[in-house]
Amino acid sequence: xxxxxxxxxxxxxxxxxxxxxxxxxxxxxxxxxxxxxxxxxxxxxxxxxxxxxxxxxxxxxxxxxxxxxxxxxxxxxxxxxxxxxxxxxxxxxxxxxxxxxxxx
Amino acid sequence: xxxxxxxxxxxxxxxxxxxxxxxxxxxxxxxxxxxxxxxxxxxxxxxxxxxxxxxxxxxxxxxxxxxxxxxxxxxxxxxxxxxxxxxxxxxxxxxxxxxxxxxx
DNA sequence: TTTAGTACCTTGCATAACAAGATACTGTGT
DNA sequence: ACACAGTATCTTGTTATGCAAGGTACTAAA
Numbered sequence: 001x002x003x004x005x006x007x008x009x010x011x012x013x014x015x016x017x018x019x020x021x022x023x024x025x026x027x028x029x030x031x032x033x034x035x036x037x038x039x040x041x042x043x044x045x046x047x048x049x050x051x052x053x054x055x056x057x058x059x060x061x062x063x064x065x066x067x068x069x070x071x072x073x074x075x076x077x078x079x080x081x082x083x084x085x086x087x088x089x090x091x092x093x094x095x096x097x098x099x100x101x102x103x104x
Numbered sequence: 105x106x107x108x109x110x111x112x113x114x115x116x117x118x119x120x121x122x123x124x125x126x127x128x129x130x131x132x133x134x135x136x137x138x139x140x141x142x143x144x145x146x147x148x149x150x151x152x153x154x155x156x157x158x159x160x161x162x163x164x165x166x167x168x169x170x171x172x173x174x175x176x177x178x179x180x181x182x183x184x185x186x187x188x189x190x191x192x193x194x195x196x197x198x199x200x201x202x203x204x205x206x207x208x
Numbered sequence: 209t210t211t212a213g214t215a216c217c218t219t220g221c222a223t224a225a226c227a228a229g230a231t232a233c234t235g236t237g238t
Numbered sequence: 239a240c241a242c243a244g245t246a247t248c249t250t251g252t253t254a255t256g257c258a259a260g261g262t263a264c265t266a267a268a
Binding site for chain 1: 227228231234235
């Protein structure tokens, strides 16, 4: 998997997941990994960035299966960021595909 | 324009342009810029990389409108690289769009 | 001669994904 | 009791690549 392609888009994927319901980091890694290979070393720093930017809030919850989980909750500005990023992505990949599709 | 989105895909866009016909750097910048903002400081180092990897060959040609132009020609392995990258991109954005499309 | 357009290039910076490892809890098998 | 797999958090250092900001130099028009 070309890791360059993922630059920027992983943030949108994470925000998209959190839009549905609160998740903890390990869960996010596993969900995205079903489609796109991703490592924990990518997600945890990303989550910290999202929190620093105010796009998510966090809370801890006990787990019966291991150590406590840190859940992430999408804030109002996180929803805005999601919408903004989604729009940018839609425009971007549409333009790329037009460029790629122009007849040879 | 989110510059992170462009990571990796610009190589594919350049190879795609060169698949049709030989181009010089300044021309490539202008062609891509019609759809996606891009700077010369991105393209020239990229072209050097592509040449270093054997994906393109170069030749100089006079111009009546300014200094000599350095044309880039796609090699056989450049065509292979294009096909490989195109396939990766198709799979990647399909998966991203599936993830983004899952109902909330 | 000054400016705009064409055309090449480099340096240093910022961003973000990754590999590799550290830490620690729970449950299962021996 | 001990080892191991699975769960769950995190950090450090490396790598890739796009960009801003500059430099050089040619042509042609004002």
